[in-house]
Amino acid sequence: GNNTSFNILVTNGIANIQSVLVVPFLTASANGTPFNTLLSPFSPSGGVPDPIVLTNFNILVSGVNLFLNNQYYDYEQFNQELKSSNQLNGSLTTGLASGLISEDMFSRGYRYYYGNASRILPSEEGVSRSVQIMGQNVSAVACNLMVFVEFKRSIVIDIATGARIIVTGK
Numbered sequence: 001g002n003n004t005s006f007n008i009l010v011t012n013g014i015a016n017i018q019s020v021l022v023v024p025f026l027t028a029s030a031n032g033t034p035f036n037t038l039l040s041p042f043s044p045s046g047g048v049p050d051p052i053v054l055t056n057f058n059i060l061v062s063g064v065n066l067f068l069n070n071q072y073y074d075y076e077q078f079n080q081e082l083k084s085s086n087q088l089n090g091s092l093t094t095g096l097a098s099g100l101i102s103e104d105m106f107s108r109g110y111r112y113y114y115g116n117a118s119r120i121l122p123s124e125e126g127v128s129r130s131v132q133i134m135g136q137n138v139s140a141v142a143c144n145l146m147v148f149v150e151f152k153r154s155i156v157i158d159i160a161t162g163a164r165i166i167v168t169g170k
Helices: 075-083 103-108
Strands: 004-014 017-026 054-061 113-116 129-137 143-151 154-157 164-168
Touching (some): 017 054, 017 129, 075 103, 075 113, 129 143
Antiparallel strands (some): 017 113, 054 129
């Protein structure tokens, strides 16, 4: 609830981390029902996170801040992180874009907290790294945080036999 700080170790080691997504949901007590909003039949949660405001937010990969400074994570930061991660040429090609969540939609319900962790030194590729999230819940209600860590794997398949030849990024 109000100004509650958190510092959570999500995982001790995953290789080839590409991104981290944090999705907040109201707890059962904050929801006023026996269910948190993710399990409630009366909530669109699951498809839509609850509009929980997190500030002083950062993602640490192997103890190193993903963002230079802790963020008051709002639409501008979300747009900057997501825009360059999954689009053609980092969304730098004029005329080619995909529909992102608008500022109004972000503020009212689609408050995702995303960090692109794919920008690493070549020497760190394939190395297992820990993921930790930290921040402060400035909403008036308590929340649960669902964290997704995206990682990359590569496989080579012999098309004549269907056998896996090489698997990398375990």
